[in-house]
Amino acid sequence: MSFLLSCPLCGPRDVYEFRFGGEAQARPTPGADQRSWGEYLYMRTNVSGVERAWWFHRAGCRRWFQAERDTRTNTVIRTGWAPLGGNLPSGNSSGSDG
Amino acid sequence: MIGPLRRLRMGVAKSLKPSYDVVIIGGGSHGLATAYELSKLGVKNVAVLDRSYLGSGASTRNTAIIRSNYRTAQGVAFYDESVKLYERMSVELGLNVLFSQHGHLTLAHTELAIAGLRVRAETNQLLGVDSRVIFHDEIRRIAPALDLSSRPRFPIQAALFHPPGGIIRHDAVVWGYARRAQERGVDLHPYTDVTGIDVVEGRVTGVQTSRGPVRAGIVVNATAGWASTIAQMVGLRLPIVTHPLQALVTEPLKPFLDPVLVSATLHVYVNQTDRGELVIGAEIDPYASYSMRSTLPFLETSASHALELLPAIAGVKVLRQWAGICDMTPDYSPIMGITPVGGFLVDVGWGTYGFKAAPVSGKRMAELIATGRVPDLIAPFALERFYTDSLIGEKAAAAVSH
Numbered sequence: 095m096s097f098l099l100s101c102p103l104c105g106p107r108d109v110y111e112f113r114f115g116g117e118a119q120a121r122p123t124p125g126a127d128q129r130s131w132g133e134y135l136y137m138r139t140n141v142s143g144v145e146r147a148w149w150f151h152r153a154g155c156r157r158w159f160q161a162e163r164d165t166r167t168n169t170v171i172r173t174g175w176a177p178l179g180g181n182l183p184s185g186n187s188s189g190s191d192g
Numbered sequence: 193m194i195g196p197l198r199r200l201r202m203g204v205a206k207s208l209k210p211s212y213d214v215v216i217i218g219g220g221s222h223g224l225a226t227a228y229e230l231s232k233l234g235v236k237n238v239a240v241l242d243r244s245y246l247g248s249g250a251s252t253r254n255t256a257i258i259r260s261n262y263r264t265a266q267g268v269a270f271y272d273e274s275v276k277l278y279e280r281m282s283v284e285l286g287l288n289v290l291f292s293q294h295g296h297l298t299l300a301h302t303e304l305a306i307a308g309l310r311v312r313a314e315t316n317q318l319l320g321v322d323s324r325v326i327f328h329d330e331i332r333r334i335a336p337a338l339d340l341s342s343r344p345r346f347p348i349q350a351a352l353f354h355p356p357g358g359i360i361r362h363d364a365v366v367w368g369y370a371r372r373a374q375e376r377g378v379d380l381h382p383y384t385d386v387t388g389i390d391v392v393e394g395r396v397t398g399v400q401t402s403r404g405p406v407r408a409g410i411v412v413n414a415t416a417g418w419a420s421t422i423a424q425m426v427g428l429r430l431p432i433v434t435h436p437l438q439a440l441v442t443e444p445l446k447p448f449l450d451p452v453l454v455s456a457t458l459h460v461y462v463n464q465t466d467r468g469e470l471v472i473g474a475e476i477d478p479y480a481s482y483s484m485r486s487t488l489p490f491l492e493t494s495a496s497h498a499l500e501l502l503p504a505i506a507g508v509k510v511l512r513q514w515a516g517i518c519d520m521t522p523d524y525s526p527i528m529g530i531t532p533v534g535g536f537l538v539d540v541g542w543g544t545y546g547f548k549a550a551p552v553s554g555k556r557m558a559e560l561i562a563t564g565r566v567p568d569l570i571a572p573f574a575l576e577r578f579y580t581d582s583l584i585g586e587k588a589a590a591a592v593s594h
């Protein structure tokens with residue numbers, strides 16, 4: 095489903111104005127081993143539920159921000175400048191319905 | 193065609209045995225093909241579980257295109273075996289799967305795209321796959337309905353012609369595998385939702401389902417769209433991001449289009465079915481999601497891009513549109529074989545190209561399970577490749593998203 099995303103600077107806009115930047119995750123330290131970098135570069139939780147992800151307002155202010163969105167319904171819970179504080183709602187993993 | 197489906201639905205009432213040698217999660221073309229091939233190798237205590245009806249996911253939501261004109265040597269060899277298995281499938285399964293090898297045209301609208309097609313043609317030919325770059329004179333003969341003038345924003349300059357490519361009846365592939373697997377003693381359990389996987393000391397011991405627990409020595413994740421959620425049940429993260437992919441179908445027209453048309457520049461592919469409908473597909477939606485709701489932007493862009501190729505279809509009505517979800521990998525190649533969890537095998541990461549690989553995946557995954565050795569043909573697609581920088585880049589040949 096297509097949906098609106100609220101840019102922290104520009105307000106609610108069509109999702110097609112944005113570039114999806116992938117789920118937010120912690121970066122390894124510079125001296126981390128190759129396996130840790132492989133994990134960071136490629137492995138994803140890819141949650142069916144509420145996900146915290148990066149977005150880029152390509153056709154607007156061209157700023158990166160983060161959004162929390164339910165990937166099952168595309169309901170946007172909140173957006174803001176990174177890093178978004180607080181915890182994600184629990185019980186994510188049980189939701190595997192498409 | 194409805195006959196086999198009815199019989200399978202009746203199979204729902206069949207009780208789950210307390211224990212199986214192999215439990216396959218996902219009753220689509222891959223899971224059923226694996227079960228069928230296992231039964232041929234003498235492994236018969238096999239169950240296929242699906243949370244909905246058989247073939248309810250990507251197996252019957254795809255645009256049913258079969259081809260092997262890929263870019264890498266590993267990819268070409270793998271998909272070539274799949275095309276050969278599809279060619280024999282109607283005889284093998286005793287069910288007409290309506291494989292129409294009408295040819296496949298990948299269109300190039302730029303000099304750079306022609307260079308890309310030449311690389312593919314050379315790799316294909318070296319590996320014995322019928323594939324070559326052709327220009328306007330030949331394109332006009334094969335697909336007279338294509339607009340080859342300089343009118344479009346991106347005029348067509350050349351094409352990669354792949355004669356063995358074509359389309360197939362995807363439901364029949366699912367039903368054929370299901371029927372033959374069931375005849376050979378495989379237990380099919382539709383409407384059986386896997387809710388957890390038991391792991392003891394790094395080895396799977398069984399699965400928890402909506403219909404009770406089942407012990408199993410080997411569990412195969414053969415899902416498309418939910419590969420990450422199943423892998424999470426054994427604590428495994430995969431290099432997968434799930435995106436929706438949409439398609440539409442028009443009202444039936446007189447036959448006017450033989451080959452499958454693909455344009456990466458226009459992010460669109462078009463084929464005409466045996467019933468005359470045009471099936472039009474697109475690139476994946478530009479954000480990760482598990483939602484299978486259709487969107488208006490897809491309908492607008494795909495319709496306008498198809499019109500750029502085939503101006504004659506202006507005024508043709510769209511019958512319906514739908515969506516499926518695709519497990520995209522970073523290199524547009526699948527992930528097959530063993531994992532760090534003992535007995536937990538994966539046949540996942542099928543992005544937008546899973547259906548065309550079902551027979552070969554089933555055959556080789558079954559070989560892996562029966563012999564315990566990873567077949568050479570699927571060894572390059574191991575999960576471990578993401579930790580050793582051995583990616584198999586197929587984006588130029590597998591997607592229209594660039």
